[in-house]
Amino acid sequence: MTVTDNMTRRILLVKLGVLFNACVGALLAIPILRYLLSPAVAGRKSSYQEWLTLGPLTQFPEGQTRLATFTNPGVQPWDGKTADSACWVRRIDANHLQVFAINCAHLGCPVRWFPQSGLFLCPCHGGAYYEDGSRASGPPERGLFEYAYKIQGGNLFIQAGELPTPGNPSASLTTIGKKLPCA
Amino acid sequence: MRLISQIAEWLDARLQLAGAIRETAEHPVPRQTASWFYVFGSGALVIFGMQVVTGILLALVYVPTAGEAWNSLQTLNHSITFGWYIRALHGWGSNFMVAVVLIHMVQVFFFGAYKFPRELTWIVGVFLLLMTLGMAFSGQVLRFDQDAFWGIGIGASISSRVPVLGPWIVHILLGGPIIAGATLSRFFALHVFLIPALLIGLVGLHLLMVLKLGINEWPMPGRIVRKSTYVLEYHELVEKDGVPFFPAAIWKDLLFGGFLLLLLALVAAYYGPFGPSGRPDPTIIQTAPRPDYFFLWLYALLSLLPPQMETPALLIGPVVVIAGLLLLPFLFGEGEKSWRRRPVAVLAIALVAVVLGTFTSLAGHAPWSPVMDAWSGAPVPQQFLRNRTALERQGALVFQLKQCHNCHALGDIGGRRGPALDSVALVQTKDQLIRQVIQGGGNMPAYGKNLSPAETTALVSFLETLHPAGQSPARDASRSLVSEPAPQTPGEPRP
Numbered sequence: 001m002t003v004t005d006n007m008t009r010r011i012l013l014v015k016l017g018v019l020f021n022a023c024v025g026a027l028l029a030i031p032i033l034r035y036l037l038s039p040a041v042a043g044r045k046s047s048y049q050e051w052l053t054l055g056p057l058t059q060f061p062e063g064q065t066r067l068a069t070f071t072n073p074g075v076q077p078w079d080g081k082t083a084d085s086a087c088w089v090r091r092i093d094a095n096h097l098q099v100f101a102i103n104c105a106h107l108g109c110p111v112r113w114f115p116q117s118g119l120f121l122c123p124c125h126g127g128a129y130y131e132d133g134s135r136a137s138g139p140p141e142r143g144l145f146e147y148a149y150k151i152q153g154g155n156l157f158i159q160a161g162e163l164p165t166p167g168n169p170s171a172s173l174t175t176i177g178k179k180l181p182c183a
Numbered sequence: 184m185r186l187i188s189q190i191a192e193w194l195d196a197r198l199q200l201a202g203a204i205r206e207t208a209e210h211p212v213p214r215q216t217a218s219w220f221y222v223f224g225s226g227a228l229v230i231f232g233m234q235v236v237t238g239i240l241l242a243l244v245y246v247p248t249a250g251e252a253w254n255s256l257q258t259l260n261h262s263i264t265f266g267w268y269i270r271a272l273h274g275w276g277s278n279f280m281v282a283v284v285l286i287h288m289v290q291v292f293f294f295g296a297y298k299f300p301r302e303l304t305w306i307v308g309v310f311l312l313l314m315t316l317g318m319a320f321s322g323q324v325l326r327f328d329q330d331a332f333w334g335i336g337i338g339a340s341i342s343s344r345v346p347v348l349g350p351w352i353v354h355i356l357l358g359g360p361i362i363a364g365a366t367l368s369r370f371f372a373l374h375v376f377l378i379p380a381l382l383i384g385l386v387g388l389h390l391l392m393v394l395k396l397g398i399n400e401w402p403m404p405g406r407i408v409r410k411s412t413y414v415l416e417y418h419e420l421v422e423k424d425g426v427p428f429f430p431a432a433i434w435k436d437l438l439f440g441g442f443l444l445l446l447l448a449l450v451a452a453y454y455g456p457f458g459p460s461g462r463p464d465p466t467i468i469q470t471a472p473r474p475d476y477f478f479l480w481l482y483a484l485l486s487l488l489p490p491q492m493e494t495p496a497l498l499i500g501p502v503v504v505i506a507g508l509l510l511l512p513f514l515f516g517e518g519e520k521s522w523r524r525r526p527v528a529v530l531a532i533a534l535v536a537v538v539l540g541t542f543t544s545l546a547g548h549a550p551w552s553p554v555m556d557a558w559s560g561a562p563v564p565q566q567f568l569r570n571r572t573a574l575e576r577q578g579a580l581v582f583q584l585k586q587c588h589n590c591h592a593l594g595d596i597g598g599r600r601g602p603a604l605d606s607v608a609l610v611q612t613k614d615q616l617i618r619q620v621i622q623g624g625g626n627m628p629a630y631g632k633n634l635s636p637a638e639t640t641a642l643v644s645f646l647e648t649l650h651p652a653g654q655s656p657a658r659d660a661s662r663s664l665v666s667e668p669a670p671q672t673p674g675e676p677r678p
Contacts, residue, residue, distance in 0.1 A: 039365070040354040048360035069466040072361050079363040080250025081464040082332070102468060107485060108336035110468040112555060117585040118633040123471035124333075125486040126551040126590075126600045128628050136628035138551075138600075141490045162360040163336065166494075167343030168350035 047074060054099075054156045060091040065113050065131065068099075073161045087147060087158065088113055088120070090131065097156070100133050101145035101164045108165060111144065120144065145169050207394060208433075211425030215401035217432035220294070222439035223287035224393075228386065229440035230280045233447065234318075235379070237273040245325070247371035249364040249463070252327035256459045270456035272447065274326075277319050279447050281477045284315050289532055295520030296399035298408045302512035304392040307385050309508045314382050316477070321374035323475050327367055328459035333472035335362050335370075337485075344494045362465075397421060402520035409517055471552065479546035480539045486551040487542075550599035553589040557597040564594035571648060578645025581638045585630065593649075601627055608649045608656035615657075616643045 034041070050073040060066055068089045075083035088111075090098040100120070102110045109124035119136060120129040127138035134143040145164035150157050162168070195201040244263060246255040259266035288308065291297060297305035320338075324331050335357070342356055343349040358365030400420055426432065461470060474482050488496055522529055554561070563579045571579070582588060590600035611619065620639060623629030634642065650656045 037355065039357070039359050040351040067466075067468070072363070074359075076364050078248040078250050080248070081462065081466070082249045082361070082363040082366075084464070084466050085361065086466045086468060102465070103336065103340075106340070108340040109333055109472060110465075110470065112468060114558075114586050114589075116558075116633075117587075117628075117630065119586065119628055121553050121555065121586075121589065123552055123555050124337075125482075126553055128553075130628065130632075137623070137626045139486065139488070139490050139493065141493075163339060163353070163357065163362060165340045165343035165349075165353055167340075167345065168353060 049073075049159050049161045051150070051157045052160055054087070054089060054158060057091075057151055057154055057156050060089050060097070060156065062091050062093055065090040065115065067113070068156075070158070070160065085160065086110070087160070088144075089156065090133075095151070097149055097151075098133060099147040099149045099156075099158045101147065101160075103145065103164055104140060105135075105142045105144055105166060105169075106138070106140040108163070141166070142169075208429035209427040210394065211421050212398050212428050212432055213400040213420050214424045214426050214431075216398050217426055217435065218401065219435055219439070220290055221398065221432070222436050223283055223290055225436040226439050226443050227280065227283045227287055228390075229443055230276055230283055230447070231382070231386065233444065234273065234276045234280060237269050237276060238375070238379075240269045241273055242375065247325070247367055249327065249367045252325070252367060253459055253462055256326065256328075260456060267456050268451060271451035271454065273322075274457040275447055275451045275454065277322055278476060279443065280315055281319055283443070284312055288312060291399070292528065292532065293522040294399055294402050295408070295522075295525070297512040297515075298518070298520060299410050299413055299512075299516045301392070301396055301399060302516060304389060304396065305512045306509055307389045307392070309505070311382065311385055311389060313505070314378050314385070317378050318374060318382070319475065319477055321370045321378065323478075324367070324370040325374055326457065326459050327463050329461040329463055329467070329470045330458070330472045330474070332362060332463040332465065333470065334474060335366060337472075337474075341497055345498060399520075402522070404519070404521040404523045406520065407518060408520060469555075471555065473546075473549075476543075480542035482549075483542035483546040486549070487545075548599075552598075553586075553600050554598040555589060557588040558583050558586040561588060561596045563588070564596060567593055567649065571645070574641050575645045575648050578641035578643065581634070581642040582645060585633065585638075585642075587642075590627075604646065604649050606650050606654075608647045609651075609654060610657060611646075612657045612659045612662075613643060613647055614659060614662065616646050 052070045052073065054068040054070055059068070066089050067086055069084050069086045071084050086102045088100040088102065090100070092098065100111075104111050104122040104124065104127050106122065106125055106127045109122050111120040111122045111127070111129065113120050118131040120131075120133070122128070122138065122140075125139050127140040128136040129140070129144050130136050132143075133146060135141075147158040147160050149159075191201075241259070244255060244259050244266065246252055256270070259270055261267070291305070291308070320334075324335055339353045339356060339362070342352045345352055354360065356366075356369075357363075358369045397417055400417060457475070461467060473479075484496075485493070519525055563583060568576060568579060588597040590598040592599055592603040593605060595603075607616070617639060619625075619627065620634065620642060621629060621631040630639075647656055
């Protein structure tokens with residue numbers, strides 16, 4: 001056996017070593033990637049939204065828009081106050097409501113309701129919305145995000161649990177078709 | 184003394200580093216580069232070292248959970264000896280870091296240091312800049328207060344606009360469906376492990392290339408960079424007119440580094456730590472989140488872009504800017520280095536500086552944000568109420584009650600979202616005012632549904648009084664012909 005033959009054999013063994021490590025690496029990459037991507041995989045995403053109660057319907061007088069808070073599903077003890085979210089509940093009449101996300105449809109800042117002028121105003125970039133959530137002025141490209149709601153046993157429930165964003169308006173998709181004309 | 188040199192010899196017999204260190208320290212550099220213009224890179228390194236030290240000190244106390252982070256910052260500020268000062272050093276250090284890195288980058292650009300053969304040094308520098316900004320943003324998130332909480336929301340809203348992948352990116356960014364504990368934990372991992380590790384690695388690479396390729400020589404107008412001859416010319420320059428980096432140049436770096444640290448120490452002691460602002464409770468909506476200083480220009484841009492341009496600008500803009508920076512050394516890798524012969528380069532920097540400066544200064548008073556409490560907190564100034572009729576004063580009340588003051592200033596008080604109304608009667612007739620109030624338009628909401636006819640009449644009659652004394656309000660000439668008797672000139676006989 002010549003020296004060159006010997007080296008060729010060693011190089012083959014090195015290649016085998018690299019290949020072996022690459023295989024083990026690829027095997028390990030599966031759980032690591034699944035772990036990293038877990039917040040976005042379909043199985044978990046389906047559990048993000050649930051029907052959550054906002055309390056008795058009597059808290060929301062007809063013709064008024066009021067702030068309500070709820071605790072998101074699947075929260076952890078160390079989430080502290082960030083487990084909670086707020087929303088605006090507009091009671092149009094006995095059985096018709098609109099529940100708006102607190103987040104501006106522009107970049108998510110919390111909008112405030114001004115009953116005197118019937119407007120939602122955003123403190124960040126100056127977006128404004130009418131009382132029915134439709135866009136009035138400013139940078140937002142659309143109206144406020146709306147949650148689907150239902151009334152059961154005198155309590156108001158909304159389907160929520162996910163931060164609504166312009167690219168993922170979540171709740172509002174489910175209310176298309178149910179949306180009431182401007183009151 | 185003998186003992187020290189004995190220990191040093193013992194160590195070097197095993198480490199064998201002394202030769203390499205001496206060679207590195209005394210490597211020759213062109214004489215003119217031992218200059219005060221060449222100290223910003225090492226300045227950034229000094230501040231970075233300071234950030235590592237103060238960051239580790241803060242991590243001794245900080246609790247990276249959504250429920251407790253804010254409380255642990257309060258403890259640092261109020262209960263731990265000099266906790267506030269370490270926070271101030273780290274917070275101001277972040278501002279110093281961004282500033283020094285930007286100055287370094289501008290100097291390098293002006294001196295043509297990105298040209299052949301230092302293209303890769305520049306590219307690594309671009310990534311170092313991006314990581315510095317990443318550290319600044321993730322650091323702001325770790326100061327888990329209201330600004331941080333809603334700031335992540337803005338980040339999520341921007342990311343969500345990426346076509347197709349947007350919602351997935353948001354979930355991975357937040358670590359779940361909402362901004363909560365998982366979000367803070369992953370920003371902690373980014374800020375404390377991932378980005379610093381990459382930063383340290385890339386800083387090492389950046390410095391290695393400065394040593395291997397030599398520091399950029401002082402640019403002379405007319406001395407042209409050519410790939411075929413540059414390396415040879417550079418070596419000739421260093422051999423003919425070189426000085427050892429230690430001690431000829433390093434003393435300036437040391438003095439500047441010390442000056443930066445002293446300035447940081449004084450600024451941190453004088454101004455104190457940043458926040459934290461209000462508790463990160465999403466149900467507290469009485470908040471007006473603002474970004475930290477170096478993102479104010481972005482805040483202004485997001486407010487001023489027309490709505491339909493925003494998503495393309497947000498998604499394409501950064502790609503174009505980063506690609507431009509990365510391609511710069513390949514597009515302009517040869518030619519003049521001196522800024523005296525590169526007017527376009529100078530104008531480009533001037534333009535960028537003016538744009539960023541203007542946006543930052545605009546964001547300082549944010550004219551686009553309504554003043555949310557002007558209607559209840561800022562009264563109509565007296566001069567607009569004196570000698571007014573009851574109806575006009577009623578109109579001033581409507582002006583307050585309907586939150587007009589939140590967006591419109593009177594006598595420099597109130598919002599600036601819409602135009603100031605001090606002399607609105609000069610530019611709009613009564614009919615135009617009524618139409619504007621009821622139908623809105625030009626970025627103003629329509630108030631038709633929320634004003635009774637009586638309120639509209641009162642409001643418009645108040646608005647009609649808003650004109651400087653001695654100048655008559657705008658009038659519709661045709662209307663006076665139809666509905667009002669023509670004004671009489673005294674002494675003229677009646678027809």
